Amino acid sequence: MSKTIFIVEDDLFLQGLEATKLKKEGFSVITAGSGKDVSDIIAKKPTIDLILLDLMLPDMDGFEILKMIRKESSFLNTPVIVFSNLSEDKDIEKAKSVGITEFMIKSNFNLDELTDKVRELIGK
Amino acid sequence: MDKDTEIKSLQDKIEKLTKLQSIRSDIVSVSAHQIRTSLSALKWVIKMFMDGDLGKLNAEQENLLKKAYEDNDRAISVVTELLQANKAEDVIEKPYAFTEVNIIELIENSIFDFSGEALARKVEIIFLKPETRLPTVNIDKDKFRVVLQNLLENAIKYSNPNSKVFIALREKNNFIEISVKDRGIGISEEGKKSIFQKFYRDTTAQKKESLGSGIGLFTTKKIVEDHSGKIWFESTENEGSTFFVTIPSFKENT
Numbered sequence: 290m291s292k293t294i295f296i297v298e299d300d301l302f303l304q305g306l307e308a309t310k311l312k313k314e315g316f317s318v319i320t321a322g323s324g325k326d327v328s329d330i331i332a333k334k335p336t337i338d339l340i341l342l343d344l345m346l347p348d349m350d351g352f353e354i355l356k357m358i359r360k361e362s363s364f365l366n367t368p369v370i371v372f373s374n375l376s377e378d379k380d381i382e383k384a385k386s387v388g389i390t391e392f393m394i395k396s397n398f399n400l401d402e403l404t405d406k407v408r409e410l411i412g413k
Numbered sequence: 414m415d416k417d418t419e420i421k422s423l424q425d426k427i428e429k430l431t432k433l434q435s436i437r438s439d440i441v442s443v444s445a446h447q448i449r450t451s452l453s454a455l456k457w458v459i460k461m462f463m464d465g466d467l468g469k470l471n472a473e474q475e476n477l478l479k480k481a482y483e484d485n486d487r488a489i490s491v492v493t494e495l496l497q498a499n500k501a502e503d504v505i506e507k508p509y510a511f512t513e514v515n516i517i518e519l520i521e522n523s524i525f526d527f528s529g530e531a532l533a534r535k536v537e538i539i540f541l542k543p544e545t546r547l548p549t550v551n552i553d554k555d556k557f558r559v560v561l562q563n564l565l566e567n568a569i570k571y572s573n574p575n576s577k578v579f580i581a582l583r584e585k586n587n588f589i590e591i592s593v594k595d596r597g598i599g600i601s602e603e604g605k606k607s608i609f610q611k612f613y614r615d616t617t618a619q620k621k622e623s624l625g626s627g628i629g630l631f632t633t634k635k636i637v638e639d640h641s642g643k644i645w646f647e648s649t650e651n652e653g654s655t656f657f658v659t660i661p662s663f664k665e666n667t
Contacts, residue, residue, distance in 0.1 A: 294588045300450060306457050309594065313466070345446070374449040378441070378558065381526050392525075395453040397533040399460045406532075 292338040292411050293317040295329055297354060298372075299346045303395070307372075309339065310400040311407070324349030324357070329363050338411045340364075341403075342389075344373040344380060355387055368410045372403065419664075434506065445492050452489050459485060487582055492627065501632055503520045504555050509639065513549045514557070516589060517542060520580060523561035527569060535574040538565070541581040548662040550589055556636045557660075561591075561631040564656050568595035573655070588642075589662045594655040599619075600648040608646070609634045617650060 290293055293310050298304040299322045308318045318345060319335060321327045340358065344351035351371065358364045368390040373380070375393050384392050393403065414422070459482045461467055463475065470478070523536050531538050568578040576596040583590050600608060604615030612627040619625070637644045640660045648654035 300454075302454055303450070303457075304459075306454065309601050310457075322434075330452075374446050374453065376493075376499065378526060382522065385522070385525055391529075393532075394449075396449045396492070397529060400457050400589065401460070401464070402533070 291315055291317045293319060293336055294407065295330070295335075295337045295340045297322075297340065297351070298343045299323060299344070300343075300381065306400065307403070310404060314404050314408075316407070317372045323347055324354050327354050328357060331358055334361070336364060337364060337367055339373050339407055340367055340369045343367055344371060344384075345377050352383055352387055355389070357382070370403075370406065400404075414478060426481050438499055441495065445496045445499075448491065452485055452492065455481065455485050456489070460609050490622075495585070498628065501559055501563075501628070504559050505632060505636075507555070509553045509556065511551050514552050514554050516547065516552075516582065516591075519554065519558060520561060520582065520591070523558055523565055524580065526562060527565050530566070530655055531569050531578070534569055536569050536572045537577045538569070539577055539579050543582050544586070546585055547582065547589060550660055550662055552640055552660065553636075557640065560633050560636050560658065562593075562631075563633045564593040564658070567629060568593050568597065568654075571595060571597040572619060573597060584662055585659070586625050587662055588613075588659040591658045591660075592655055594653065596653040599650040599652050599654055600646070601650055605646075605648065609644075 294316050296304055296307050296311075297320060298307060298320070300306045301322060304322065305401055308320055311318050319330060319337065321330055325348060340355075342351050342355060346354065349371065350355075355369060358367075370390075370393055371384050371389050372393050372395055374395050381392055391406060393406065398406075459478055463478050464469065465484060520540060524540055527538065565578070565580070572578060572595045579592075579594045581592045581594070598617045598621050600615055601617050604613075606615065607613045608615060608631050611631040613631075614625050614627040634644050637658050637660070642658060642660035644656065644658050646654055646656045
């Protein structure tokens with residue numbers, strides 16, 4: 290069975306590109322564009338192997354979203370890649386303190402490199 | 414105008430300027446974030462075309478897209494440079510606030526700041542921690558972080574891909590010495606004389622990275638010296654550079 294990536298990204302164009310790429314590489318994808326979407330989705334307790342998390346969303350910031358996700362015991366240890374264009378020290382420090390697995394700045398990577406990182410963390 | 418009125422008027426001006434500076438900095442930060450997002454989308458789409466995900470390209474199309482990709486990457490570097498200059502300015506503007514700091518932890522955090530950049534440039538950062546326990550240091554944490562960031566950033570930026578950057582730490586005669594070593598392009602003989610000057614960029618650096626403000630090492634030196642420390646380097650062109658920083662170690666009065 291293919292692994293599932295939960296993409297949390299409010300920019301629908303970027304979200305679409307990320308989803309297309311990951312699907313093409315054989316992953317299943319669930320998407321959310323806001324904190325509310327995330328809350329609705331996790332209530333259904335889907336199987337998620339990795340979370341790709343943007344930090345700036347319209348109704349909540351990424352850290353609040355992560356806190357919400359982690360409250361659900363089945364997502365307590367799910368790897369999280371923060372995929373954002375924020376790169377302030379305070380954001381990186383905060384990300385580290387809440388136990389994210391990787392911090393990647395979107396503009397520094399192309400989607401092949403993102404896919405490689407996903408594979409490195411959870412396999413194919 | 415009497416003296417008191419003059420002082421009051423100057424204080425008002427300082428307050429106004431500080432406010433303006435903070436607004437300006439926020440505008441830069443938010444705009445840069447938005448521009449980066451658009452540039453990321455462009456980067457990914459161009460790459461999809463280049464990889465043939467949307468159909469096979471002819472040689473001319475491929476060539477043009479490659480140029481567009483490189484140009485886009487240059488624009489991303491400009492924005493990154495702008496964000497860094499903005500951030501450094503914010504930190505430097507603030508008055509010094511010295512506290513007792515665990516330097517190992519601060520270095521580890523700075524390395525984490527650059528883990529993405531290092532990964533993107535295929536450079537490995539290795540932290541050679543001392544075997545013995547080090548005393549804490551009395552520093553301005555935010556400002557000193559800029560020092561570590563600038564040194565690490567340069568080491569990564571001017572390294573060759575698939576090489577390593579070593580950061581080491583030791584105590585020597587009541588000083589803590591930090592060294593950052595790369596196997597990169599090194600500094601030219603001419604550059605060695607001027608590398609700490611404001612806006613100066615070495616020719617070797619310009620060849621490798623056309624963009625750069627030339628304020629990183631200038632700022633770094635100023636912050637180190639404000640900590641009663643010293644900064645110097647050893648470098649050979651085409652072989653690499655090592656930057657050394659020493660700051661007094663913190664000893665409690667007993």
